[in-house]
Amino acid sequence: MNAHREERSDDGLERKIASGLAFLRRRIAGEYEVDEFGFDPEFNGTVLLPVARALYEHWFRTEVFGLEHVPEKGGALIVANHSGTVPLDGIMLSVAVHDGADRRLRLLGADLVYQMPLLGHLSRKAGHTLAGPADAARLLGKGELVGVFPEGFKGVGKPFADRYKLQRFGRGGIAQTALRAGVPIIPAAIVGAEEIYPKIADFRPLARLLGLPYFPITPTFPLLGVAGLLPLPSKWMIQFGEPMSLAEYDADAADDPMTVFNITDHVRENVQQMLYDTLLRRGPAFL
Amino acid sequence: MPAAAARVVLVTGVSRFLGARVANTLQADPGIERVIGVDTVPPSMSLGRTEFVRVDIRTPGIAKVISSAEVDTVVHLNLVSSPSVPRAKVKEFNVIGTMQLLAACQRSPDMRKLVVRSSAAVYGSSPMDPAVFTERDEPVEAPTSGYAKDAVEVEGYVRGLCRRRSDLTVSVLRFANFLGPGVDSPLTRYLTMPVVPTVLGFDPRLQFVHEDDGVEVLRRMTVEDHPGWFNVAGDGVLLLSQALRRAGRPYLPVPAPSLSAIGDMGRRFAGLSGFSPELLRWLTYGRVIDTGALIDELAWRPKYESAAAFADFVSARELGRGGPLHLFDRLSGLIGRG
Numbered sequence: 224m225n226a227h228r229e230e231r232s233d234d235g236l237e238r239k240i241a242s243g244l245a246f247l248r249r250r251i252a253g254e255y256e257v258d259e260f261g262f263d264p265e266f267n268g269t270v271l272l273p274v275a276r277a278l279y280e281h282w283f284r285t286e287v288f289g290l291e292h293v294p295e296k297g298g299a300l301i302v303a304n305h306s307g308t309v310p311l312d313g314i315m316l317s318v319a320v321h322d323g324a325d326r327r328l329r330l331l332g333a334d335l336v337y338q339m340p341l342l343g344h345l346s347r348k349a350g351h352t353l354a355g356p357a358d359a360a361r362l363l364g365k366g367e368l369v370g371v372f373p374e375g376f377k378g379v380g381k382p383f384a385d386r387y388k389l390q391r392f393g394r395g396g397i398a399q400t401a402l403r404a405g406v407p408i409i410p411a412a413i414v415g416a417e418e419i420y421p422k423i424a425d426f427r428p429l430a431r432l433l434g435l436p437y438f439p440i441t442p443t444f445p446l447l448g449v450a451g452l453l454p455l456p457s458k459w460m461i462q463f464g465e466p467m468s469l470a471e472y473d474a475d476a477a478d479d480p481m482t483v484f485n486i487t488d489h490v491r492e493n494v495q496q497m498l499y500d501t502l503l504r505r506g507p508a509f510l
Numbered sequence: 511m512p513a514a515a516a517r518v519v520l521v522t523g524v525s526r527f528l529g530a531r532v533a534n535t536l537q538a539d540p541g542i543e544r545v546i547g548v549d550t551v552p553p554s555m556s557l558g559r560t561e562f563v564r565v566d567i568r569t570p571g572i573a574k575v576i577s578s579a580e581v582d583t584v585v586h587l588n589l590v591s592s593p594s595v596p597r598a599k600v601k602e603f604n605v606i607g608t609m610q611l612l613a614a615c616q617r618s619p620d621m622r623k624l625v626v627r628s629s630a631a632v633y634g635s636s637p638m639d640p641a642v643f644t645e646r647d648e649p650v651e652a653p654t655s656g657y658a659k660d661a662v663e664v665e666g667y668v669r670g671l672c673r674r675r676s677d678l679t680v681s682v683l684r685f686a687n688f689l690g691p692g693v694d695s696p697l698t699r700y701l702t703m704p705v706v707p708t709v710l711g712f713d714p715r716l717q718f719v720h721e722d723d724g725v726e727v728l729r730r731m732t733v734e735d736h737p738g739w740f741n742v743a744g745d746g747v748l749l750l751s752q753a754l755r756r757a758g759r760p761y762l763p764v765p766a767p768s769l770s771a772i773g774d775m776g777r778r779f780a781g782l783s784g785f786s787p788e789l790l791r792w793l794t795y796g797r798v799i800d801t802g803a804l805i806d807e808l809a810w811r812p813k814y815e816s817a818a819a820f821a822d823f824v825s826a827r828e829l830g831r832g833g834p835l836h837l838f839d840r841l842s843g844l845i846g847r848g
Contacts, residue, residue, distance in 0.1 A: 244842050247838065247842075248835070248838060248839070248842070250755075251755060251834050251835050251838050252755060252756065252835050253751075253752040253753065253754070253755030253756035254756070255752070256746075257715070257747055257748075257749055257752065258747065259641060259642050259715070259746075259747050259798050260641045260642075260715075261641075261713075261715045261747070261749065263749075334637060334638050337637040337638070337795075338637040339711075340710060340711020340712060341711040343637060343711075343712065344711070344712055344713040344749075347713075347715070348713075352641045353637075353638065353639075353640070353641065355640055357640035357641075357642075357647070358640055358641045358642075361640075361641065361642060
């Protein structure tokens with residue numbers, strides 16, 4: 224019995240090595256496909272996602288609610304709050320959507336990401352692209368699930384004292400994009416990211432020197448050096464809200480600023496409300 | 511007003527590879543009475559029934575050729591990207607040559623159609639680019655130098671001609687980088703370097719168009735009427751790293767400044783072409799163009815995908831497999847045995 228089990232685990236190990244070697248060989252031979260955005264599903268699924276998933280499951284112990292609101296197929300725009308000094312929330316949101324709803328999330332990222340070496344192309348390989356009406360429309364037109372953080376740097380870089388307070392939602396681009404593409408908006412609230420790098424101060428001269436939007440001072444960084452780069456193990460919860468259908472508006476609505484502002488405000492209120500509810504549900508930040 | 515089919519076709523840049531191939535394809539069309547090829551140097555390959563006229567398109571001599579032969583269709587392929595010619599001369603050829611040619615076209619009462627080879631380089635390359643450029647998109651950062659800027663200026667002059675001669679059918683083709691067995695370009699020279707330097711931390715998305723597809727698009731634009739501006743590229747996208755792996759080329763990521771230093775050294779000491787700023791930007795940020803408009807207009811799709819065009823180039827140059835993959839197979843073979 225024992226010997227039998229040993230043999231089987233041996234067999235499993237061998238198969239793992241063989242499939243690992245086959246993967247490596249495909250990578251070295253360049254035998255994989257990327258789409259026009261540079262998305263490399265094989266690399267994402269085999270390398271990037273597992274790393275993110277380890278953080279997601281074991282470090283942040285993420286719980287997800289409202290997955291039934293993520294459509295099984297077809298385009299939709301997921302609009303979430305942005306926080307955490309370092310935008311890990313985007314990566315965690317894509318793990319939640321991938322593992323929970325079996326869909327890939329195509330995020331729209333800041334232009335800074337695409338100017339940075341390594342980060343830019345890793346982001347493209349993970350399926351994300353530059354935030355802009357053209358790319359968003361193109362992805363939604365292909366029936367992809369698109370994720371966006373309309374607060375941008377104002378959200379991700381806000382001081383710890385302002386945690387869970389939504390910032391301005393851009394200039395209404397999300398409403399225009401959803402109206403033009405004829406897709407619903409799915410509000411999402413991410414709780415937990417605010418505590419990973421509590422930004423208690425901003426060292427502006429250095430930020431300007433490095434061309435960054437801010438240079439964060441957290442309780443551990445730069446005090447503890449490299450160790451300070453480790454995110455604090457906060458408890459995460461992600462809540463997806465009911466899809467907000469925009470079907471009642473006609474195609475011209477995207478060119479009517481008043482309609483666009485109203486929709487944007489409505490989405491923002493929804494996300495803020497969900498944020499408060501989920502925050503209550505979570506309770507203490509690190510337990 | 512349906513324009514009658516092309517009768518007398520003038521092809522510029524006929525002594526170079528693309529021009530010669532297009533001329534050869536057009537002369538096989540029985541509907542075309544005469545194919546006249548012009549260039550400053552005699553053609554290196556046989557042009558068949560194409561009549562070669564040695565004339566510099568930068569001079570008014572070109573106007574005489576157009577009026578005396580009653581040319582009704584001009585296929586302008588004389589856009590030089592060659593790094594072996596000094597930059598000032600290239601600009602002269604590309605921009606002044608085009609101005610003279612277009613001036614002659616505007617004058618000629620027989621003119622009905624103009625087909626211009628442009629380049630997708632007009633969109634530039636920057637980290638702020640949309641993922642995919644359509645013909646309606648403006649460049650985020652317009653090219654400021656070199657071949658790409660020439661192409662922008664050439665398109666500007668073509669637009670001017672369109673305004674002044676609205677009776678002309680004008681097709682402008684923005685080609686992705688040509689690849690194939692016969693292509694010799696800064697890109698092919700780059701890809702065949704013994705060790706290919708790439709930009710550290712960047713992996714651009716690239717598209718290629720096979721020479722056969724390029725010739726076919728130019729043929730259709732010449733014998734059929736498809737006015738407008740069109741992107742031309744093979745379907746699909748390759749990353750630079752992926753392409754180099756498929757070709758079995760060893761590559762070395764180096765920081766961008768050292769890459770241009772390597773290019774300079776190569777130009778100075780080894781007679782190589784160096785890297786122009788627009789090639790460097792393309793190798794850093796890449797560029798993808800949308801070819802939907804072309805496919806709809808022609809009801810035809812390029813035969814070679816970007817990957818297939820690249821593969822054809824690789825097999826023609828016998829770059830093939832070897833290098834890292836070969837090493838890997840031997841190593842994994844050893845493990846398998848052990």
